[in-house]
Amino acid sequence: MRAFLKLAAAGAALLLLLQAIRPGIPVKPATAEPAAPVEVRHILEKDCYSCHSDEKRLSWFDQIVPAYWLVRFDILTAREHLNFSTLGSEPAAAQKATLYEAVNMIQLGAMPLPQFVKLHPEAKVTPEELATLKAYLAPWTPTANHPGGAPSAAPTGVPGPVDLAAVPPELNGFPFDSSFEGWKPISTTDRGDNGTFRFILGNDIAIKAAQSGKISPWPDGARFAKIAWQQQAGPDGLVRPGKFVQIELMLKDAQRYQSTEGWGWGRWRGLDLKAYGKDAGFVRECTSCHQPVRGDDYVYTLPISEAKSGHDEVVNNRAAMLPASLPYQPLGWGAITMFVDPQNRTTAMLYGNETAMQAVQMNHAVPVEEEKPPAYGTGAVLALVTWAQRDDPHWFGGRIPDLPLSVEFVQFADSGRGDLFRRFAGLGLPEVQTTPGMVIQRRSFIESLVPAQLP
Secondary structure (H helix, E strand, C coil): CHHHHHHHHHHHHHHHHHCCCCCCCCCCCCCCCCCCCHHHHHHHHHHCCCCCCCCCCCCHHHHCCCHHHHHHHHHHHHHHHCCCCCHHHCCHHHHHHHHHHHHHHHHCCCCCCHHHHHHCHHHCCCHHHHHHHHHHHCCCCHHHHCCCCCCCCCCCCCCCCCCHHHCCCCCCCCCCCHHHHHCEEEEEEEECCCCEEEEEEECHHHHHHHHHCCCCCCCCCCEEEEEEEEEEECCCCCEEEEEEEEEEEEEECCCCCHHHCCEEEEEEECCCCEECCCCHHHHHHHHHHHHHHHHHCCCCCCCECCCCCCCCCCCECHHHCCCCCCCCCHHHCEEEEEEEECCCCEEEEEEECHHHHHHHHHHHCCCHHHCCCCCCCCCCEEEEEEEEEEECCCCCCEEEEEEEEEEEEEECCCCCCCCEEEEEECCCCCEECCCHHHHHHHHHHHHHCCCCCCC
């Protein structure tokens, strides 16, 4: 008993001594908080400011070493990623993007940290509070979603296509992969939060994994390219890809990239494909943003696939429901462009078979300002697939394809045959009889679609 008492006394003395080892947590007045309605500011202050501000809000038990050390580390890390005391100094678009990320972290259960909420239940974001934040951001209002007016002028300052093989690696050494142009589409996203469209392409390994449903985890060697364009509204009410924004690449290698969640990450922006970030530390933005979907191997995208999975919302089966009776199965073809009809809330993607994609690649080999619809040759087939849209379950502010509404095929003449047009629409996508006038109108529209701009 005496030995135990001596040990307990020594432990208590050590704990008291450790209290003196207390590195500070900087505290200073807010310099530029984001402008927001009172009810939104109240939610942020209650649920986020304990870690994501220059204020110091510690409970008494947070101040006991060694718990204090852990709390201090979490606070300093949180401030580095997001600090509401200074966020207002960022451009308006950057502020809004940060709030969208915060809302997505909240709705996916990643923030506030679950262990923090257990000890600080008052910081839990209620469903009503989350709804208030979403209503404030309002991604699908006309001004927030689709830019209006006439199509903008083509970007200038770049005389011709970039030599993709010569693009330098990211600042963390992650190499640019120039072969992405030959990859197949996995899905597409309409991003109302930042006014962009995105193609998500995958290499052969990624495509096979998506088709089989073996994506939890994704196999080593799987590569993704996420290509983004600004949305551009046209006089016909449709919204198409406009100016090229960036390309993001991911490569799965669980051993090589063990320190970054098993993935290599890179982002290149603008028509000159400049590597993103100030230094190699940019990768922390990638891993922290993808942390909420760690259960899906850190991948936000739901591949359009018929495969079944044991997890909910891992693959997008509904968008893959094309009948086997179609003359072609275009979902395995290359992607040419996309557009959205905001009034009817539909999204469409133009696919091309191998012959059609060869014409598209030749079209990309000319300066941006000279791009026009490709001259599709004999044997080329185009397929315009139109889906209803649904909200992306992984990202508030995004919409993804839902049930297919129609598939239209244009086949170019060969062996003396005339061009063919066939349309399949309605429940189960039966073939629809078309009038000569409709054939001319739809063929002309599909053939006039310009491929989404690449660097």
